[in-house]
Amino acid sequence: xxxxxxxxxxxxxxxxxxxxxxxxxxxxxxxxxxxxxxxxxxxxxxxxxxxxxxxxxxxxxxxxxxxxxxxxxxxxxxxxxxxxxxxxxxxxxxxxxxxxxxxxxxxxxxxxxxxxxxxxxxxxxxxxxxxxxxxxxxxxxxxxxxxxxxxxxxxxxxxxxxxxxxxxxxx
Numbered sequence: 001x002x003x004x005x006x007x008x009x010x011x012x013x014x015x016x017x018x019x020x021x022x023x024x025x026x027x028x029x030x031x032x033x034x035x036x037x038x039x040x041x042x043x044x045x046x047x048x049x050x051x052x053x054x055x056x057x058x059x060x061x062x063x064x065x066x067x068x069x070x071x072x073x074x075x076x077x078x079x080x081x082x083x084x085x086x087x088x089x090x091x092x093x094x095x096x097x098x099x100x101x102x103x104x105x106x107x108x109x110x111x112x113x114x115x116x117x118x119x120x121x122x123x124x125x126x127x128x129x130x131x132x133x134x135x136x137x138x139x140x141x142x143x144x145x146x147x148x149x150x151x152x153x154x155x156x157x158x159x160x161x162x163x164x165x166x167x168x169x170x171x
Contacts, residue, residue: 075161076108077101081119085126087134087170095126095134098167101151107159114155121150134170143168 038044077100087093101118103111111118125147133139148163 074105075102076105077164078103078108078111078115080115080122082167083119083123083126085123087129087131088127093131093170095129096167096169096171097122097126097165099147100164100166101155101160102162102164103155103160104158107156111155111159117154118151121154122147125150131170140165140168 035044080099080101083095083097085095085097087095099122101111129143134143144163144165148160151163152160
């Protein structure tokens with residue numbers, strides 16, 4: 001008897017072969033076994049930590065392995081006084097803004113000395129914004145970048161590393 005069947009019209013149809021399914025199952029089992037072996041033997045990671053934990057009975061801490069971690073840079077944060085500006089538009093709206101400047105410690109006193117100029121440039125920029133500039137998706141990222149650029153122009157490129165927005169409220 002063959003794999004072919006005859007339907008009512010007398011046309012002979014072949015049954016689909018099961019060979020691709022059998023090959024797929026065998027390959028899946030072989031892949032799973034190979035993956036298990038690779039992880040357990042430590043070829044893909046995970047095996048050493050688990051084996052160390054089983055051998056010593058203590059949990060493995062990967063942070064202890066990082067000996068050559070570079071020290072964080074010496075920075076200070078200079079608080080910019082809160083700025084409240086009226087936003088031009090149809091309705092009377094106010095923007096309340098507060099930020100900190102990340103500065104290298106050696107320039108902290110110099111940047112604190114020019115804070116009135118920094119506050120003036122931020123105030124001028126924020127007053128020029130329109131509600132659609134603030135409410136757009138991703139607007140805070142663009143506004144923050146523009147403010148950082150202006151602050152660096154006032155304070156000096158190497159004196160201000162970053163501007164951190166602490167409060168940005170439109171009401």
